[in-house]
Amino acid sequence: MAVDRTLELESDDRRATSDANLLEAEGRTATDNDETKGKVIESTEMTFRDTVIPSWKGQLTFRAFVVSALLGVMFSFIVMKLSLTTGIIPSLNVAAGLLGFFFVKTWTKAMEQCGLLKQPFTRQENTVIQTCVVATSGIAFSGGFGSYLFGMSDMIASQSSDADWPTRSMNVKNPSLGWIIGFLLVVSFIGLCSVVPLRKIMIIDFKLIYPSGTATAHLINSFHTPQGAKLAKQQVSALGKFFSFSFLWSFFQWFFASDDENCGFQNFPTFGLKAYQNMFFFDFSTMYVGVGMICPYLINVSLLLGSILSWGIMWPLIETQEGNWYAAGLKPSSFHGIQGYRVFTAIAVILGDGLYNFVKVLGNTGIALHRQLKNKESRTVLPVATDGATVDGVGAPSFDDQRRKQVFMKDQIPTWLAVGGYVAIAAIATVTLPRIFEPLEWYYVVVIYLFAPALAFCNAYGCGLTDWSLASTYGKLAIFVIGAWAGKSQGGVLAGLAACGVMMNIVATASDLMQDFKTGYLTLASPRSMFVSQVIGTAMGCVIAPCVFWIFYSAFPDLGKQGSEYPAPYAIVYRNLAILGVEGFGSLPKHCLTICYVLFVAAILINVARDTAPKKLARFIPIPMAMAIPFYIGTSFAIDMCVGSLILFIWEKRNKTKADAFGPAVASGLICGEGIWSVPKSMLALAKVTPPICMKFLSKDMNVKVDDFLATLGR
Numbered sequence: 001m002a003v004d005r006t007l008e009l010e011s012d013d014r015r016a017t018s019d020a021n022l023l024e025a026e027g028r029t030a031t032d033n034d035e036t037k038g039k040v041i042e043s044t045e046m047t048f049r050d051t052v053i054p055s056w057k058g059q060l061t062f063r064a065f066v067v068s069a070l071l072g073v074m075f076s077f078i079v080m081k082l083s084l085t086t087g088i089i090p091s092l093n094v095a096a097g098l099l100g101f102f103f104v105k106t107w108t109k110a111m112e113q114c115g116l117l118k119q120p121f122t123r124q125e126n127t128v129i130q131t132c133v134v135a136t137s138g139i140a141f142s143g144g145f146g147s148y149l150f151g152m153s154d155m156i157a158s159q160s161s162d163a164d165w166p167t168r169s170m171n172v173k174n175p176s177l178g179w180i181i182g183f184l185l186v187v188s189f190i191g192l193c194s195v196v197p198l199r200k201i202m203i204i205d206f207k208l209i210y211p212s213g214t215a216t217a218h219l220i221n222s223f224h225t226p227q228g229a230k231l232a233k234q235q236v237s238a239l240g241k242f243f244s245f246s247f248l249w250s251f252f253q254w255f256f257a258s259d260d261e262n263c264g265f266q267n268f269p270t271f272g273l274k275a276y277q278n279m280f281f282f283d284f285s286t287m288y289v290g291v292g293m294i295c296p297y298l299i300n301v302s303l304l305l306g307s308i309l310s311w312g313i314m315w316p317l318i319e320t321q322e323g324n325w326y327a328a329g330l331k332p333s334s335f336h337g338i339q340g341y342r343v344f345t346a347i348a349v350i351l352g353d354g355l356y357n358f359v360k361v362l363g364n365t366g367i368a369l370h371r372q373l374k375n376k377e378s379r380t381v382l383p384v385a386t387d388g389a390t391v392d393g394v395g396a397p398s399f400d401d402q403r404r405k406q407v408f409m410k411d412q413i414p415t416w417l418a419v420g421g422y423v424a425i426a427a428i429a430t431v432t433l434p435r436i437f438e439p440l441e442w443y444y445v446v447v448i449y450l451f452a453p454a455l456a457f458c459n460a461y462g463c464g465l466t467d468w469s470l471a472s473t474y475g476k477l478a479i480f481v482i483g484a485w486a487g488k489s490q491g492g493v494l495a496g497l498a499a500c501g502v503m504m505n506i507v508a509t510a511s512d513l514m515q516d517f518k519t520g521y522l523t524l525a526s527p528r529s530m531f532v533s534q535v536i537g538t539a540m541g542c543v544i545a546p547c548v549f550w551i552f553y554s555a556f557p558d559l560g561k562q563g564s565e566y567p568a569p570y571a572i573v574y575r576n577l578a579i580l581g582v583e584g585f586g587s588l589p590k591h592c593l594t595i596c597y598v599l600f601v602a603a604i605l606i607n608v609a610r611d612t613a614p615k616k617l618a619r620f621i622p623i624p625m626a627m628a629i630p631f632y633i634g635t636s637f638a639i640d641m642c643v644g645s646l647i648l649f650i651w652e653k654r655n656k657t658k659a660d661a662f663g664p665a666v667a668s669g670l671i672c673g674e675g676i677w678s679v680p681k682s683m684l685a686l687a688k689v690t691p692p693i694c695m696k697f698l699s700k701d702m703n704v705k706v707d708d709f710l711a712t713l714g715r
Helices: 019-026 062-085 093-113 123-142 177-187 190-205 211-223 226-254 273-277 286-294 297-319 338-374 399-410 415-436 442-466 471-486 492-523 527-555 569-583 592-612 624-628 636-654 656-686 700-713
Strands: 007-009 088-090
Touching (some): 093 123, 093 211, 123 211, 123 492, 177 415, 190 442, 190 492, 211 492, 226 286, 226 656, 286 636, 297 624, 297 636, 338 442, 338 471, 338 592, 338 624, 415 442, 471 492, 471 569, 492 569
Antiparallel strands (some): 007 088
16 A cells, blocks of 8 residues: 555545655656756666566565564554544655665675575565555554444444434444454455456556655665665664654653543643643644654644634634533533534535545546547557656657566466456355344445446546545445445444445555555566565454554553543544434534535535635645544644644755655654554553553642642641
C-alpha cells in the first residue's frame, strides 16, 4: 500500500504526493541531468545497468520477510493508536523505506564481514519490504478497528443514537479475536484478485502515474545509489534520535497520568482554564507534532479552523439553548443533547465532502477513460505520467521505458489465477460472512461481490489519476444501501457496518496493489514478487492487527468511551451513519437537521470554490473534511499538528534543502517513538501497574477550597 506523505484521513482518503520535496533533496539520479533538449536523457536504469536483477523468487528473501514482520508489528501499533485516538493516519512509507533499507543493509554488512553473504541487497528486495510492511500495517487501518468494526461493539452502541432501541442487541457484535481474524482473512484478499488482469492496461497502456507509487519508487531507487545511501544513513540517524526523544518523553509523561482521565501533561491548560474547558490546549503529544510535520499546511490550518468554528463558536452558542432546543440535565453522551449536534454535524460535512469528491473523481475517471479508449490508436496518453525520457521530443520510448516494460512483462501472473481466486474467495465469503454476522444475508454478500470489481477498477483508475482513494466513500455507500435493505428490525445497523468492511477492503486493496505494481515497474521488481509480497503482507496483517487491537482492548477497559485516552471517534461516526441509513433523521435534536443541511451544502460549495478559484486563491481555501474532524473529538490534536507545521515552516525558512531531506525522517521518529511507547504502556496496564502521580490543574479559587478542605481533615 503506497500512500502519500499527507494525511490519510480515515474519512477522507485524500492521497497526494508531497514526497516530491523529499525526493528533490535525496532522490536525484542521472535522470535529472537533462543536459540538452532533443537529446537522449541519461536515465535511471543506465545508473543500474551493471546491477544484476534477481529472479522473482530471488527477490522474495527470508531476511526481507523477517524485517517486514518486525516493522509490520511496529507500524501496526502506531496505526492502531492513531486509529483509536483521532483517526488521522499519515504516510509511514518514508519510515518503512528508510528502516527497511537500514536493517537489511546492516544485516548484509554483518554477513559480508563473516563471509556468509550469498545475495547482495537490491532495490527490488527493498521494494518487496516496502510493499509487505505497508500491506501489513495497512490492515490496522482498513480492518476498521477504529471505525466500522469497533462500531459494532456494545461500548459504542451504548453511546450512539440507538442506545435505547429495543432491537439494539441484534445490532451489536462485541470484539473477539477469533471472528475478527476470520473476517479479515475472508475479505482482505479478494481485492488483490480483482485488478490483477488489468495491470498492463493501467501501468503500460494508460501510463497512469500513481503518484504515491512513483514517489516511493524514486525514493527506493535513490537509496541504492552511493549518494542516496549516504543520505539514507543520515536520515536513519535523525529518525533514531527523535524516536528516542519521543519514546523517553512519553515514558516521562506516564508517571503523571495516574488513572484519572484528567491527569497528566495531556490535560495541560496551555491557554488558560476557560480555553481548556472548551478543548483548546496543547497536550504535548510528540506523535501529533510529527503528524503535523508530514501533513500539508492546508490540512493543519483546516483542522484549526474547524476547531474554532465548532468548539469556539457553535457548541458554546448551542449550549446556551439547553432547555429550549434540547432537554436540560441530559448525560453528556446523550444524542438527544449537545452530543447529537457534535456528531451529526460532523457527519453532514463528511458526507457533503465525500459526495462531492466521489462525483468529481468518478466523473474525471470516466472522462479520462473515454478519451483514452477513443484515442487508443494515437500517440496520445493520459497527461499524468512521464515515466521516462523521450528522444528528440517525438515520444519514442526511452531506455528506461524499454527496460521497465521488458521486466514488467517478463513474469506474468496468470489471469485464470486471479479470476479463479476471486470466484473461490467470493464463494467462501458468501458462506462464511452470514455465519459471522447473522443480519448479513448471503444475497447481500453476492450483490457486493457482483459490483465490487467495477468499483475496484474505478478506485484503482481514479487513484492512478489523482492519488485519491475513495475506499471509505464506497464503504459508506455500502452502509446506506445494505443497511436500508436489511431494515431496522432485521439488524440493519450491523449488516450495514459489515457490508462497509467488505466493500472497503476490496476497493482499498485493489488501488494499493496497483500502486505497488507501479512502484515495482519503476524499480524493476517483478510483478509476481509484488503480488506475493502483498499477499504475504496482507496475511501477516490479518493476524498481527487483530492481536495488536486485542492488546489495546484488554489493557484499556474504557477503550471507545468518549473522553478516554482512546475514544475511537470514528467508530461512533460510522455507527451513526448506519443508524441514519435504517432510521432516517427523525431522532435528531431540535434544529440539528437544519444545521446539518446547511453544513452539507457548505461543504459542497467550499469544494466547488477550491476547484474553480485560481490556484493562488485555492491554496487558501480550507478542506471541509479536515474541518469536520474536530467537531466531535476536540481540538488538542489540531493544535499539536499546527505546532508541527510551525516547526517545519521555520525550518524551511532557515534551510529548505535540509528540511525537505530530513523533515519526514524527524517526523517519522516523533510518530514512531510515542507509537511504540504504547507497547510497554499496554503491558503495564495489563499487569495492573498504574502511574504513581496525578498532576492536575485547578483555578486559584478552587485551589483555596481544596486547601481549606484538607485543613479541616487535618484537625
